[in-house]
């Protein structure tokens with residue numbers, strides 16, 4: 001296949017075709033990279049604005065600027081009964097394209113201020129929940145006293161860390177698990193009181209070491225007595241991350257980071273099976289092109305999430321999870337969706353199509369309620385219409401993203417994917 005966007009060649013395998021057939025979608029026309037860029041145009045991860053909640057007038061820290069055409073509500077107002085997403089419902093017009101009509105709906109339906117919940121003194125962040133006293137932490141849950149960190153979970157006192165789980169008192173680290181008092185380190189597990197470690201496990205009081213397991217008082221991979229090590233550490237002046245990077249080059253590297261994987265390609269995977277080109281994920285089964293997810297079964301083209309309950313039979317979604325099943329072309333379809341295609345910012349709903357900001361909905365199209373049989377008929381007619389217009393099987397275009405245009409983050413890619 002030739003990518004419709006970048007014109008490079010990409011492969012569609014018989015297994016891919018079996019998956020597309022299971023999802024009842026046509027094969028993609030964009031290559032996986034272009035598909036991902038188009039999806040991520042719908043993500044504002046970390047650009048924050050001060051504005052007023054359109055419902056209460058209260059000042060909020062928000063992922064949308066003040067001048068959006070759609071209202072933005074704080075969490076309490078958004079989940080209250082003071083407004084209804086159904087009141088924005090409209091008929092489908094077969095003389096227009098689906099994306100045109102969806103774009104019109106996007107301009108008016110209220111949106112939630114961000115995707116963070118149940119935080120205390122941690123309003124400067126996004127995609128982060130159950131945090132206390134945190135600042136500028138993104139994709140981070142259950143942390144305390146963390147700053148400027150990304151993908152951190154159940155951690156305390158972190159600064160400048162990415163992908164840290166159950167860690168404490170660490171700074172400038174990437175991909176660390178159960179570490180304590182660690183600095184400038186990467187790919188470490190159960191290490192403590194150390195600096196400049198790479199791919200170490202169970203090490204304590206080490207400095208500038210690579211590929212060590214259960215070692216103590218090692219300096220640049222050499223063993224010293226406790227006293228000698230203390231002297232060595234005191235004598236270190238100006239050892240920089242650049243110095244360590246040069247030292248690391250002398251050592252072999254694992255071909256993949258992660259444990260207990262079977263028949264997988266990608267990196268930073270744990271407990272995954274039969275998954276291809278997946279990254280920073282755990283507990284995947286039969287997945288392809290999945291990034292930053294946990295517990296996904298039968299998923300292709302997924303950026304972020306899954307959550308404890310996971311998701312199954314999901315395709316081309318940005319942020320899908322928590323018990324969702326049979327969901328495709330979804331943006332922030334974060335919880336409890338079943339049979340939901342082309343939906344945005346919806347949760348806990350079943351049999352919905354082309355809906356925005358709906359909660360606890362059933363049999364709705366463009367936010368309008370139908371009977372089960374009318375829903376089924378109209379959905380089939382809309383899919384046939386979208387097949388004729390070439391829209392069915394494509395994710396939402398980047399140019400109708402709520403982050404496109406003034407104040408958005410994606411002006412640089414505004415000209416593509418239209």
Ligand SMILES: [Zn+2]
Nearest residue numbers: 003006031034
């Ligand atoms: Zn492409």
